[in-house]
Amino acid sequence: SRSIRLAVIPGDGIGQEVVAQGLKVLSAALPQDVKLETRSYDLGAQRWHATGDTLPDAELESLKDHDAILLGAIGDPSVPSGVLERGLLLKLRFAFDHYVNLRPSKLFPNTPTPLAGRPDIDFVVVREGTEGPYVGNGGSMRTGTPDEVATEVSLNTAHGVERVVRDAYERADSRPRKKLTLVHKNNVLVHAGHLWKNIFDRVGQEYPEVTTDYLHVDAATIFFVTQPERFDVIVTDNLFGDILTDLAAAVTGGIGLAASGNINPSGAFPSMFEPVHGSAPDIAGTGKADPTATVLSVALLLSHLGYGDEAARIETAVASDLAERDAAAPRTTDEIGDALAARVSG
Amino acid sequence: SRSIRLAVIPGDGIGQEVVAQGLKVLSAALPQDVKLETRSYDLGAQRWHATGDTLPDAELESLKDHDAILLGAIGDPSVPSGVLERGLLLKLRFAFDHYVNLRPSKLFPNTPTPLAGRPDIDFVVVREGTEGPYVGNGGSMRTGTPDEVATEVSLNTAHGVERVVRDAYERADSRPRKKLTLVHKNNVLVHAGHLWKNIFDRVGQEYPEVTTDYLHVDAATIFFVTQPERFDVIVTDNLFGDILTDLAAAVTGGIGLAASGNINPSGAFPSMFEPVHGSAPDIAGTGKADPTATVLSVALLLSHLGYGDEAARIETAVASDLAERDAAAPRTTDEIGDALAARVSG
Ligand SMILES: CC(C)[C@H](C(=O)O)[C@@H](O)C(=O)O
Numbered sequence A, B: 001s002r003s004i005r006l007a008v009i010p011g012d013g014i015g016q017e018v019v020a021q022g023l024k025v026l027s028a029a030l031p032q033d034v035k036l037e038t039r040s041y042d043l044g045a046q047r048w049h050a051t052g053d054t055l056p057d058a059e060l061e062s063l064k065d066h067d068a069i070l071l072g073a074i075g076d077p078s079v080p081s082g083v084l085e086r087g088l089l090l091k092l093r094f095a096f097d098h099y100v101n102l103r104p105s106k107l108f109p110n111t112p113t114p115l116a117g118r119p120d121i122d123f124v125v126v127r128e129g130t131e132g133p134y135v136g137n138g139g140s141m142r143t144g145t146p147d148e149v150a151t152e153v154s155l156n157t158a159h160g161v162e163r164v165v166r167d168a169y170e171r172a173d174s175r176p177r178k179k180l181t182l183v184h185k186n187n188v189l190v191h192a193g194h195l196w197k198n199i200f201d202r203v204g205q206e207y208p209e210v211t212t213d214y215l216h217v218d219a220a221t222i223f224f225v226t227q228p229e230r231f232d233v234i235v236t237d238n239l240f241g242d243i244l245t246d247l248a249a250a251v252t253g254g255i256g257l258a259a260s261g262n263i264n265p266s267g268a269f270p271s272m273f274e275p276v277h278g279s280a281p282d283i284a285g286t287g288k289a290d291p292t293a294t295v296l297s298v299a300l301l302l303s304h305l306g307y308g309d310e311a312a313r314i315e316t317a318v319a320s321d322l323a324e325r326d327a328a329a330p331r332t333t334d335e336i337g338d339a340l341a342a343r344v345s346g
């Protein structure tokens, strides 16, 4: 009989609440014969305050011993900015070589968008997850003095760029429109930019059916609001991907719906699935958090583990739920989770 | 009698066309007793193809000897990406220490916006112009091989950050709403981010009437489309400012209206005014380019040189012209320039 060993990191703020709904829907979606074993990890702001730990080696080791990780949200205003992000969230992405940070964006019918004219949005951003300005290679000297100098180094390797670009071509090739857009800023960040562009062009020769396109990141933000329907698959650097996917979430109904997978396609380490949103401490405990982004992240998780039908059932359930949502009658986190679970099992 | 010595760099693509309209409106706006002396510099793609020069030292020297610079647009697909941007445009911004890259964003009545509900947008981005990832401090090794490593270094100094932050506080303090938002990514780019945040907080103590706010750049893009009315003055790093101001232009009627000033507040070097848009080679020569962004940049130029009334007259002319525009009856570049000049003189 089959089984899934799932590590769960609820994290901070609304993390706990949305993860509970994600697990509810996961259980509802799984076939009877699949055994789900979950182990919860107490990591995040509370743990850091209590012990000073962000992600001890023993727990990093133990996390490895799972098929996948489901993460809620990390970060709290009581913790200095960067401590948990770098010490926990990014540490996981880097340690487990999550080089494909997959972020689909789709505007569902009936879902509110700030854009006039409700454009037809359905694209996926393949954000590089292990390089670029996120490597943590920076420092400061004469810190706190009028002579301080602070640096941040973006590191980019042919190895790191090629593997994520290849993954993006594969995804584009398997979609009906077969279109891939590279986003960078190669007129200013010429060294990193040319590395990306050269590899993008070279690998493209192996995918003659994929139409390609290049945009500077600033121009890309314009098209996200004026012509988002032009995008199919986008591949981009870690920082540009961070910025673009929040904007993509905003135009497709908000951060409450945006799912993501931090994927290690080789399978050498467990992949990690999380909503794009943060810990939203302002609404933690109020029942106002929308668990849909986490539920859609569970669908990405199932799909990654080979449960494609179950993933599709969750996506259909979300689409139907969204189609019937009534902005005038908001439901609680729990109610949305229950409704989705019911649709998935029914 | 007074005079303005203006250096003009029309540049590439539509640059020539829009600059011609900018000069037309400038002449119409200036009081009779002000003598306008212009000198045009042949810089850009054509020059580079002919001579290999982007900005020779002699011309850089000669540019210094002016009260201001009006620039059209730089860049052409026939030139490798980065050559003209780094060798001409950014070289000017750096050589003339244009540390305040000023980019106002206002949604005028009747102007189309991709946002539903036509929010009330009226903010200004103070983008740092001489530091950050734009310094050109990067390189690559084993270039073109599977072992290539490419870097981009973001350099940030207390000196450079404090002066632009101070400028932004001054601007916020002089506006009715007195609100200043810092945008960075200090949960990931911790060294540069903390330098910015610390200086932002410290300088803020000198401006007790200014309300402050901090946003990560990814979150800021969300608010640009869901709640742009929340912004008054934004101060941010060179790269984040580049991205945010294109998005700001998109939501306030497009890049055809977005003006900018590359300002050296000390007056040690001439400040440079340019539309935010690029050279748009696809529409060059068709008469489709909207010169309004250049005309509004001329208003920023006049205001910088102390001609506040004349600047205001141009802004009023643009507002009236926009109010009467008919999307079904587009005018040529020249017609728009003529109409604006007529309004300004009338
Ligand atoms: C919390 C933060 C470190 C993270 C990132 O920048 O990657 C988040 O914004 C995201 O997009 O997952």
Ligand SMILES: CC(C)[C@H](C(=O)O)[C@@H](O)C(=O)O
Residues within 6 Å of the ligand: A187, A188, A218, B075, B085, B089, B090, B242, B276
């Ligand atoms: C052309 C390019 C170098 C420039 C920049 O990145 O600053 C442009 O996008 C701008 O915003 O003025």
